[in-house]
Amino acid sequence: MADEPLRHELYTHGHAPAVVRQHAQRTADEAAEFLLPHLRPDMRLLDVGCGPGSITRGLAERLTAGQVVGLDLSRETLEGARRDALARGLHNLRYEEGSVYELPFADGAFDVAYAHQVLQHLRERDLALREMLRVVRPGGGVAVREVDWSTVAYWPRDPWIDRFVETHLRTWYRNGGEPQMGRHLRALFNGAGVASLQVTASVWCYATREDTVEWGESYADRLLTSPMGERPIEYGYASRSEIESMAAALRAWGSHPDAFWVFTHVQALGWKAR
């Protein structure tokens, strides 16, 4: 269809309920911590690839005299985000369908453009960053946070979980994304020619029963109900019964009393020349 948002790749996670449900637990406090000290209440902020909007909403709650726009290419996910904003009476927040590759906004329309866990799913990361910089005013900021999946460390080891990580990364690359995006952010921003840049890192660490059960169950559900499990089968990387074994291992790991999982996320905050 001519009016479909532009894509150059397949989105590895897809928009199955198991995926969107987990994304909807994210908060601005955690996911945008590196950006929050730089925000003023009257700013105009764009959240690119906003998904179900739980982070976007937290940003709108801070920019009380400003404007927040969440943009995503999933119409269905945006409908849920719009209902949520309406129910909370957030009049400074709106959602638009579109692609980061051709943002439907004028040059300099925002003070800040933000993206959380989005560039890792794109084939043309430099194009996306250039678009984000284009819609930011001179002196404005672009804030990006991305995982580096090759930093995963977990315990207790299970050969099916090792196999899951290997298969997941292989599939992700075949889809066109970059699961090690975090380590590339400094180079990406330097390549885009920002005037100044701050790169920092943080971790997601699961070390309570509640957190490990949620993580294990969520990835098991994703494997069984979303493209995360379907595409490896289609690509010939795993059989259905192997996907089921990975899912069972993730569930069992999650309820193990010693279960522990950690991986690194990298944050880049770049400022456009005045």
Ligand SMILES: C[S@@+](CC[C@H](N)C(=O)[O-])C[C@H]1O[C@@H](n2cnc3c(N)ncnc32)[C@H](O)[C@@H]1O
């Ligand atoms: C991993 S989710 C992150 C969602 C949200 N930022 C968060 O952290 O909870 C990635 C999001 O990027 C969106 N996305 C993927 N490709 C996109 C594109 N070309 N333009 C805009 N959004 C895109 C997906 O639809 C999905 O909602």
